[in-house]
Amino acid sequence: EIVLTQSPATLSLSPGERATLSCRASQSVSSFLAWYQHKPGQAPRLLISDASNRATGIPARFSGRGSGTDFTLTISRLEPEDFAVYYCQQRSNWPGFTFGPGTKVDLK
Amino acid sequence: QLQLQESGPGLVKPSETLSLTCTVSGDSISSGPYYWVWIRQPPGKGLEWIASIYHSGSSHYNPSHKGRVTISIDTAKNQFSLRLSSVTAADTAVYYCARDRRITGTTHWGQGTLVIVSS
Numbered sequence: 383e384i385v386l387t388q389s390p391a392t393l394s395l396s397p398g399e400r401a402t403l404s405c406r407a408s409q410s411v412s413s414f415l416a417w418y419q420h421k422p423g424q425a426p427r428l429l430i431s432d433a434s435n436r437a438t439g440i441p442a443r444f445s446g447r448g449s450g451t452d453f454t455l456t457i458s459r460l461e462p463e464d465f466a467v468y469y470c471q472q473r474s475n476w477p478g479f480t481f482g483p484g485t486k487v488d489l490k
Numbered sequence: 491q492l493q494l495q496e497s498g499p500g501l502v503k504p505s506e507t508l509s510l511t512c513t514v515s516g517d518s519i520s521s522g523p524y525y526w527v528w529i530r531q532p533p534g535k536g537l538e539w540i541a542s543i544y545h546s547g548s549s550h551y552n553p554s555h556k557g558r559v560t561i562s563i564d565t566a567k568n569q570f571s572l573r574l575s576s577v578t579a580a581d582t583a584v585y586y587c588a589r590d591r592r593i594t595g596t597t598h599w600g601q602g603t604l605v606i607v608s609s
Contacts, residue, residue, distance in 0.1 A: 416595040416596070425586060425601055431595035437597065438597075459507075471595070471596070473595070477550050477590065479540060481538065481539070
């Protein structure tokens with residue numbers, strides 16, 4: 383089973399700052415990795431697919447990069463609505479997949 | 491506009507079977523190269539994939555549930571369902587149904603339904 387590790391567990395930042403979130407896989411997942419934003423009481427929202435492709439309607443301040451075992455989600459300038467939990471999802475054994483434990487981006 | 495809505499009991503007794511249905515509207519459940527999936531989130535924890543099904547009936551399961559899970563699809567009703575047997579308190583979670591595609595990810599989600607396992 384491929385295990386995903388996300389760091390840091392919590393990221394405390396202010397609006398306008400840059401957020402860099404990391405996701406590491408226990409073995410290579412090629413580029414089969416997605417990122418989701420999750421706010422309390424809402425459904426998760428797809429941000430990035432295939433490591434670096436922004437989903438429909440996702441602002442350009444969200445970007446993803448990486449391949450193999452190391453991936454990064456960057457939010458270039460945090461907006462107030464970006465404070466949430468972010469999950470990576472590996473899809474190398476699709477249609478099954480696993481999620482990382484999440485990174486919480488909260489207000490400093 | 492595609493919408494998914496979970497339905498089912500919010501309270502299930504330990505050792506019984508949890509049954510949920512996801513009703514899809516705005517598109518046919520038989521259209522496109524999509525898998526229909528169930529994902530859950532226990533309180534205070536992260537997301538966990540449970541099972542996926544194609545409109546043909548081809549299904550895939552998270553092995554961690556050791557055969558307790560059954561996913562099914564009813565194309566005539568545009569619904570798919572989840573059954574989880576022998577539930578315990580550890581199965582208490584918000585359960586989401588969603589649509590997934592290989593190249594684009596899990597793009598559409600229901601709002602989620604909380605299921606509590608308690609006597």
